Amino acid sequence: MNSKKGKKTKTKMSIMAKREEKWGLLFVAAPAVGFLLFMLYPIIFAFLTSLTTWNGAKGFQGMLDRFCGFDNYIKLFTDAKFWQTLLTTTIYLLGIPIGMIIGLLCAMGMNRKIPGVRVLRTMYYIPVISSLVSVSILWAWVYNYDYGLLNTIIKTLTGLHGPNWLGDEALIKVSMIIFMVWKGLGTSIILYLAGLQNIPRSYYEAAMVDGANGWQKFRNITLPLLSPVTFYILVTTLIGGFQVFVEVQVMTPNGNGGIGYSAATIVFYLYQKAFESFQLGYASAIAVILAIIIFVITLFNFAGQKKWVKTID
Amino acid sequence: MKKKLVSLMLATVLAVSCFAGCGKAESGETAEAATEETTEETAEESVGAKITVDESATDNVAVEGDYSDADLTVFIFAQDHEKAVYQSLIDKFTETTGAKVTFEVTTSDEYGQKILAYKAAGDMPDIFYVGPEAVASNVDDGYILPLDDYVSEETVADLWPAITTAYRYDGKEAGTGSLYCLPKDLSTFAFAYNKTMFDEAGVAYPDPANPYTWEEFVEVCQSLTKDKDGDGEIDQWGCANALQWALDAFIYTNGGHFLNDDYTEVVIDGQKEFIDAFQYFADLTCKYGVTPTVEQDTALGGYQRWLDGQIGFYACGTWDVGAFMDKNTFPYEWGLCAWPVGSTGVSMTRNGSVGFAVSADTEYPDAAAALITLFSTDLEGQRVLSGETTGASLQVPNTMSYAKGDFKDRIADGTIPYGENAEVIFNYLEGTDKYKGIFVETTYTYNADWWNEFLSGGYEYVLNGEMTAAEYCAQVQPAMQAALDSANEMKAAASGQ
Secondary structure (H helix, E strand, C coil): CHHHHCCCCCCCCCHHHHHHHHHHHHHHHHHHHHHHHHHHHHHHHHHHHCCECCCCCCHHHHHHHCECCCHHHHHHHCCHHHHHHHHHHHHHCCHHHHHHHHHHHHHHHHCCCCCCHHHHHHHHHHHHHCCHHHHHHHHHHHCCCCCCHHHHHHHHHHCCCCCCCCCCCCHHHHHHHHHHHHHHHHHHHHHHHHHHHCCCHHHHHHHHHCCCCHHHHHHHHHHHHHHHHHHHHHHHHHHHHCCCCHHHHHHCHHHCCCHHHCCCCHHHHHHHHHHCCCCHHHHHHHHHHHHHHHHHHHHHHHHHHHHHCCCCC | CHHHHHHHHHHHHHHHHHHHHHCCCCCCCCCCCCCHHHHHHHHCCCCCCCCCCCHHHHCCCCCCCCCCCCEEEEEEECCHHHHHHHHHHHHHHHHHHCCEEEEEEECHHHHHHHHHHHHHHCCCCCEEEECHHHHHHHHHCCCECCCHHHCCHHHHHHECHHHHHHCEECCCCECCCEECCEEEEEEEEEEEEEHHHHHHHCCCCCCCCCCCEHHHHHHHHHHHCECCCCCCCCCEEEECCCHHHHHHHHHHHCCCCCECCCCCCECCCCCHHHHHHHHHHHHHHHCCCCCCCHHHHHHCCHHHHHHCCCEEEEEEECCCHHHHHCCCCCCCCEEEECCCECCCCCEEEEEEEEEEEEECCCCCHHHHHHHHHHHHCCHHHHHHHCCCCCCCCCCCCCEHHHHHHHHHHHHHCCCCCCCECCHHHHHHHHCCCCEEEEECHHHHCCCCHHHHHHHCCCCHHHHCCCCCHHHHHHHHHHHHHHHHHHHHHHHHHHHCC
């Protein structure tokens, strides 16, 4: 009778079910506590700090003493370096489509039973699992003007001196993008490989019967059915791409952000403000703005998902 | 049973992995601290002499007092060879007083960041470094102890005057009031020349009594700049100057300065003395070609080239002496000389200092004060640090009586290996009619952001000739001024409490 009136009656659970529920909650508690401690609390703390000019001293009292409302945000809008680094960060995002295209091509190439394909897959994936700092140091030497691998090769092959990979305002961005593409290629390849192998062969066979050529098969079967993978890669690399920091710190001399600050990203600027100038409040404001930007872009992506991401069913 | 085990393992993995949730951000390895010395020592971080300290070097060190209940933490930055020497002093301290000391060392790059972490955790080490530019904020925030009760007046009077001024603060103004730090050292950034290279080129040594004018300096450098192996490319240069550390020497000797007298305005745009000096500095690279080019400098820094014998003149800080005297690191004869003089006729360079501070929260102030006294003013301790007992000089002694007395004598008789013309160091520290050392202007401002603006505005274009110094100063001054204004606002807000 009660259910007909729309009232929800509490179903009595058996003792076994209650025990299971308790265990379930316990399992969930671990990552939940982790999230609260290491994600939610720092986010709230960062937001509160962004309302102050805190320099790290005197704990909470120090923060309260230096409360300044939204001054930091107002200052940010007229901060030339903030906009410069925002632009540089956006330019670095160009590496994402480049990485995806190359990754897809490699994945298609490796999606056959050729001998040594396992070795190839491992080779491509090693940069991904390597320490970012270590490979950045390595590449800093590869790009070295006089002694680097690249310029040595160029000199041997053509007799000309190679360009100043890390010393030219425009070229350093290209060098960084090349590095970032190289580092992330493995992930794209593995994911696209998995995606490719999930496409039922029957589709290709049907297309062949209909007389489709390679490009048509690619455009009408492969690409659409890979769109979930593309979507995933796009979202995650965008989120990560906005937070590029280590490469800039390691590959520019003395961590100076490049000639005329040309290689510096937002997080690099944030780091300098926080840990070199001790302006933690201002840095937190930068962090909050960055979080909002990433959030909006991700939201935008998810909204667009309905339009272009197709699944097999 | 198996299921339970698996569930338990899964639960543990879950629990542990939530702590790994910090995800992508691999924190950067290097951070640049704000203090004077740190920026200078960063350049020389990568290569240092491997000096081992003989046990007998600290034989005469003894500290009175029974501190057997004390448990101290010392946290400083130091290069490897410095660390060894401090460790030997600490060992003697624990031996003679019974105290327990935990000695932590990091690189100068990371020091500022780590101290910040300690502050945030509310768990300061008992003894740590504070530079002259950080005394006021540390005192205002209540982090360091006044040391007046722990050091005698005659000891303080024996310290170099520049030191005591740097570490005094009365709550409003620096330079007067209580003493908050005992100096690690007072250092200066002198100029050195490669005697072996001069001999080969047949060029006369510089005379410390008569510093070169800028015209003379260029000529000498040109006579040293050559293509030694005949491959068409220059591989030996007259000098190599890292702008971040060497520009000051040229600016100040020409009567120029970055800021006005009360540190509220950036005054480089249109300032003849500054622009002429900066242009001359750049001309050494782009017009006279007596330094490696900007690109060559990014490939291999000036310091490495100097150690490799490619450079005629290079900066030598008091902390470099030990490394330059080590034949494995620098296998050439060398001497000290003056930075070339500009329109003022006085050779100027930057002095630096960092001080030992005692945490305001320490539980063992007496023991801590005794330890920093050992590091800073104790005569036997100074004999060790200055190189008299170890044979490798880390610093000029802090006490004038020892510095101008035995220390000078030991250099003269060779007990302390030193480059020739050690009096140059003293000239810069004390000041003479031809020599003067000063603290750079970032010491007196709330932070060094205005200086960082100068460094990140693309000065390399001036060095490679694409831009003139005048144009650069005009271009970069607004950003510098904005940063300085911001700093002064923060200073006002901070002292308003």
